[in-house]
Amino acid sequence: MAHIQLKNISKTFGNHTALSGLDLDIGDGEFFVLLGETGAGKTTTLRIVAGLEKPTEGQVLIDGIDVADWGAAERDVALVLQQYSLYPRYTVRQNLEFPLKPKIRRLPDAEIKDRVARAARTLRIEHLLDRKTDRLSGGEMQRVSIGRAIVRKPRVFLMDEPLSALDAKLREALRTELKNLQMQLGATFLFVTHDQIEAMSMGDKVGVLHHGRIIQTGTPHEIYNNPRNTYVASFVGSPPMNLIDGKLVDDRAVMAPMNFELPISGGARTSGATDGRPLVFGIRPEDVHLESGAPVEAKVHDVENHGVEKIVTLRVGDTMLRATVPARTAVAIEQPVRFAWNPDKVVMFDKASGVSLRHAS
Amino acid sequence: MTQIELRGVQKFFGAVQVIKDLNLKIDDNEFIVLLGQSGCGKTTTLRAIAGLETIDQGDILIDGKPVQHLKAADRDIAMVFQSFSLYPHMSVYENIAFPLRATRKSRSEIDSEVRSVAKTLQISDLLTRKPSALSGGDMQRVAIGRALVRRPKAMLMDEPIGALDAKLREEMRAEIKRLHIKQGSTSIYVTHDQIEAMSLADRIVIMHEGVLQQVGTPDEVYSQPANLFVAQFVGSPVMNVADASVTENASAASVSVGGAATGFEFPRALLSKLNGHAGGQLALGIRPEGVLVRHEAAEGFLPVETQIVEPLGSFDIVDLKVGSKMLRARTRSGFVSGPGERLYARVDPSQAHFFDTASGKSLGVRL
Numbered sequence: 001m002a003h004i005q006l007k008n009i010s011k012t013f014g015n016h017t018a019l020s021g022l023d024l025d026i027g028d029g030e031f032f033v034l035l036g037e038t039g040a041g042k043t044t045t046l047r048i049v050a051g052l053e054k055p056t057e058g059q060v061l062i063d064g065i066d067v068a069d070w071g072a073a074e075r076d077v078a079l080v081l082q083q084y085s086l087y088p089r090y091t092v093r094q095n096l097e098f099p100l101k102p103k104i105r106r107l108p109d110a111e112i113k114d115r116v117a118r119a120a121r122t123l124r125i126e127h128l129l130d131r132k133t134d135r136l137s138g139g140e141m142q143r144v145s146i147g148r149a150i151v152r153k154p155r156v157f158l159m160d161e162p163l164s165a166l167d168a169k170l171r172e173a174l175r176t177e178l179k180n181l182q183m184q185l186g187a188t189f190l191f192v193t194h195d196q197i198e199a200m201s202m203g204d205k206v207g208v209l210h211h212g213r214i215i216q217t218g219t220p221h222e223i224y225n226n227p228r229n230t231y232v233a234s235f236v237g238s239p240p241m242n243l244i245d246g247k248l249v250d251d252r253a254v255m256a257p258m259n260f261e262l263p264i265s266g267g268a269r270t271s272g273a274t275d276g277r278p279l280v281f282g283i284r285p286e287d288v289h290l291e292s293g294a295p296v297e298a299k300v301h302d303v304e305n306h307g308v309e310k311i312v313t314l315r316v317g318d319t320m321l322r323a324t325v326p327a328r329t330a331v332a333i334e335q336p337v338r339f340a341w342n343p344d345k346v347v348m349f350d351k352a353s354g355v356s357l358r359h360a361s
Numbered sequence: 362m363t364q365i366e367l368r369g370v371q372k373f374f375g376a377v378q379v380i381k382d383l384n385l386k387i388d389d390n391e392f393i394v395l396l397g398q399s400g401c402g403k404t405t406t407l408r409a410i411a412g413l414e415t416i417d418q419g420d421i422l423i424d425g426k427p428v429q430h431l432k433a434a435d436r437d438i439a440m441v442f443q444s445f446s447l448y449p450h451m452s453v454y455e456n457i458a459f460p461l462r463a464t465r466k467s468r469s470e471i472d473s474e475v476r477s478v479a480k481t482l483q484i485s486d487l488l489t490r491k492p493s494a495l496s497g498g499d500m501q502r503v504a505i506g507r508a509l510v511r512r513p514k515a516m517l518m519d520e521p522i523g524a525l526d527a528k529l530r531e532e533m534r535a536e537i538k539r540l541h542i543k544q545g546s547t548s549i550y551v552t553h554d555q556i557e558a559m560s561l562a563d564r565i566v567i568m569h570e571g572v573l574q575q576v577g578t579p580d581e582v583y584s585q586p587a588n589l590f591v592a593q594f595v596g597s598p599v600m601n602v603a604d605a606s607v608t609e610n611a612s613a614a615s616v617s618v619g620g621a622a623t624g625f626e627f628p629r630a631l632l633s634k635l636n637g638h639a640g641g642q643l644a645l646g647i648r649p650e651g652v653l654v655r656h657e658a659a660e661g662f663l664p665v666e667t668q669i670v671e672p673l674g675s676f677d678i679v680d681l682k683v684g685s686k687m688l689r690a691r692t693r694s695g696f697v698s699g700p701g702e703r704l705y706a707r708v709d710p711s712q713a714h715f716f717d718t719a720s721g722k723s724l725g726v727r728l
Contacts, residue, residue: 167398172598176669176680183669183700201671201678220672221695237674286675302535305559307583307596308650308691313535324675327580333542 002062002155002188003028004049009058011044011212018044019212022058026205031182031189033203035196035236041212042192046158049190051075062155075156078149082161084141086133092144093129096120099152119150122181139170146178150185157182159191163198175201196236200224208232227347230354233282239304239311241282242321245351248273253281253346260296260316265343270357278351285311287342288323290331294340300331314339362389363424363514363547365410370419372405372571379405381571383419387549392541394562395551396594402571403551404519410549411517412436423514439508443520445500447492447507453479454488457506478506481540498529505540515547523552534560555595559583567591584712589721592646592714598678601652603686604718605645607635616645616708619686625708626661627728634726635715642718649678651712652690654697654704662705667697681706 009022019041026032036042047053049060051072060067067075086095096116100107107115120126123143128136133144142162149157162178163171179202182189193199199206200220207217208231216228227233233241246255251269253262273279290312298314298321305327312323312331323339331337348357365387372380379402387393395403408414410421412433421429428436447456454475461471479485482502492500501521508516522533538561541548552558558565559579567574567582567590575587586592592600603618607627614631617624632639655662668680668687672694679697681688681704690706697704710728717724 168597169593169599176671179669179671197673200673220674224672224674224694284675302538303560304531304534304556305579306556307559307579308648327583333539 003064004156004188004190005059005061005064006045006049007059007061009045009048009055009060011041011048011053012056017212019048019055022212022214024207024214024217026188026190028188029186031179031191031202031204033199033206034190034192034209035194035199035203035206036209037194037235040209042194042209043160045209046079046160046190046192049075049156050077050079050158076154077156077158078152078154080142080145080149080157080159080162082164084145086141086144086148088134089132091130091132092120092125092136092147095133095144096129096147096151099148115151115153116147119147122150122184123147123177138166139174142166142174143177146181150181155188157187157189157191159189161193162191164193164195171198178202197238200236206236208235210235226356226358227282228356228359230280230282230349233347233349233356237284239285239322239324241284241347242288243349244281244283244319244321245278246281247277247279248275248348250275253279255281255316255319262295262341263343264346270348272350272357272360273348279357280349280351280354282347282349282356283321283341283345285322285324287345288314288321288339289341290323290325290329290337290339292338294338296340297336297338300333300335300337303331303333312337364389364422365515365547365549366420366422366425367406367410368420368422370406370409370421371417372402372409372414373417379571380409380416383571383573385566385573385576387547389547390545392538392548392550392561392563393566394558394564395549395566395568396553396555396558397568398553398594400570401568403568406568407440407517407519407549407551410515411438411440413440437511437514439511439513439516441501441504441508441516441518441521443523445492445497445504447500447503449492451491452488453484453490453492453495453503456492456503457488457510460507460511474510475506478510481509481543482506482536496529497525498533501525501533502536505537509540509544513546515549518548518550520552521550522557523554530557537561555597559595567594569594585723585725585727586646586714587723589644589646589716589723592716592723596648598649598689598691600646600648600714601688602644602646602716603683603688605643605715607631607639607643616713617684618645618688619684621663621684621686623663625663627708627710627713630728631710631726634728635724638715638717638724643724644716644718645708646714646716647688647708647712649689649691651709652681652688652706653709654679654681654690654692654706656704658705662707665704665706667702667704668700670697670699679704 004026006024011019034042048055100112125143163174206223208215216232223236244255246253251264253264298316301315302313304311309327310325314321367383367385370380370383397403409416420427457475458471484502522530565582566576569590575591582595605616605618608615614627615624616627665681671678677692677694679690679692715724715726
């Protein structure tokens with residue numbers, strides 16, 4: 001059982017403000033992903049929860065109790081880092097047993113054996129138990145580090161970019177494994193990453209951190225479909241949401257630089273979307289379509305081939321925007337094409353603040 | 362006009378053979394990408410073509426002439442590396458002009474060539490700067506400019522954008538492609554990134570442990586992989602592969618995976634196309650988009666239970682349990698609400714691949 005709350009947390013290092021006014025609520029058994037670029041304050045947040053760093057201001061509550069005076073050990077959290085820190089001369093079994101050996105734990109041998117066996121089974125490293133850790137692959141080493149966290153049965157798992165050092169295929173495989181593991185254990189996970197695909201695919205909830213502030217918290221679906229501002233819109237999604245400057249005139253979006261126009265449906269219109277107000281129109285690449293009879297002409301600037309689909313970069317004057325098209329669509333660089341968008345899916349942001357009109361209140 | 366050909370090339374580092382009997386023909390103006398994991402021999406191959414590495418056996422021909430005994434400088438090939446290797450004390454202009462110094466060109470000729478290359482690469486306003494004042498992308502533009510200015514017979518690039526961040530990598534990739542279309546020189550490009558390969562290449566050469574696995578257009582490599590290695594290396598999420606047994610029933614063939622009691626329905630033609638392999642060690646390969654799912658039962662669809670759902674924004678990847686095996690399906694976003702849901706699935710026969718599990722080779726079945 002662990003319900004974690006951060007209330008109005010700030011942290012400064014000298015003149016540098018790492019976190020300011022951070023509020024987070026991580027439910028018991030939730031897989032919470034903190035997503036942000038390097039320097040956003042993700043690792044600092046994690047270390048504050050772990051008790052390795054004291055906040056300058058604010059409170060950390062675990063199950064409703066203020067843990068300000070608790071040391072890292074008392075908080076009973078397990079930390080898994082990008083750099084696996086295993087004992088190289090020990091076998092995998094010894095590495096897994098190690099966190100259970102300290103006298104204060106006073107665990108009976110049978111219990112230790114049982115926990116190691118169970119962790120090894122969960123992580124599918126049973127066949128490696130008697131191998132020295134310096135003879136493991138990167139993915140195997142990371143599984144062992146996670147195993148060392150599991151055997152302790154901590155209240156909370158804190159993970160700091162645990163997959164970042166692995167190659168793409170392995171990352172893909174371990175993503176599902178970790179998510180599976182969290183569901184099996186029913187444990188609270190706080191997972192930190194700069195990779196939006198990891199955040200989207202694993203998180204029950206995602207918190208987007210930018211310059212030490214939480215910009216938006218929500219399910220992956222909410223973050224993707226209803227980004228709070230242009231930063232979230234351009235950070236989440238690969239390729240990111242197209243963002244084009246323009247303004248509304250009647251029920252049309254009129255783009256500033258080239259003056260091309262596209263219709264907006266009633267569904268996408270929000271209060272505050274008044275005619276003439278400077279806006280940024282956001283549209284996901286999958287909602288931009290190439291059609292011969294479509295209203296706007298563009299040139300194909302680039303084609304990224306993903307096998308299952310192609311991502312086409314379109315150029316209209318100086319404006320670039322991307323469209324996801326089926327793999328069989330034949331497009332060549334510099335070919336003229338026509339495009340339209342799905343008028344229901346347009347998100348409008350205020351030009352000055354970057355905040356979505358749906359979120360402004 | 363530059364054709365490059367490799368004939369029976371072998372290369373050892375001590376006892377380790379890093380290139381095994383490599384044969385490859387590259388046409389004039391072609392953009393070839395050597396794709397593989399680190400240690401597969403792709404960079405060694407590139408360096409051998411450039412003349413930076415000797416070979417132990419075989420021939421390297423440029424325009425039909427063997428060049429394996431020629432020094433790098435005499436092969437007239439330009440190379441761009443991941444690390445930019447610019448002269449730090451020279452301006453951008455001097456860096457680009459440097460390769461022309463040794464030629465007998467006049468100062469004004471050199472000047473016009475440097476400026477024309479700079480214009481192509483959109484770095485005209487940076488010519489007076491020192492490399493230290495440039496961003497990573499601009500440094501690589503200068504490095505490419507320095508390679509281009511010589512008008513070499515071929516351009517060889519070794520992960521030229523591997524050190525750049527994701528956004529810049531995408532931009533530079535587009536620029537390299539556009540530049541190639543405009544300049545049209547024979548290019549060989551090394552990368553471990555399959556999207557880069559798929560997006561840039563006229564033909565992709567996939568290598569693994571020093572052995573060439575397949576040469577083909579991006580579409581061929583994606584939709585007709587020659588073996589299990591290629592099938593699982595290209596494409597993300599990775600192709601599902603499962604040991605399969607094929608049986609015949611009254612009207613159709615049935616392909617069963619993971620020991621499931623009921624198999625996926627296939628046209629009868631599968632049996633003849635498997636050509637006697639039906640009884641042997643077979644694996645079914647199917648990409649996530651080839652696993653078709655629906656909410657209601659239907660002819661030919663098997664009941665399955667959903668496990669993990671990965672929302673990836675514009676689509677979801679859903680794990681389905683079939684017998685003891687997990688098949689991943691690509692669905693539209695939000696199609697499945699979560700784990701434990703009942704769905705009906707089938708394998709699209711036209712997107713299915715069959716492999717001999719012993720050799721890993723594709724049996725070339727197309728339905």
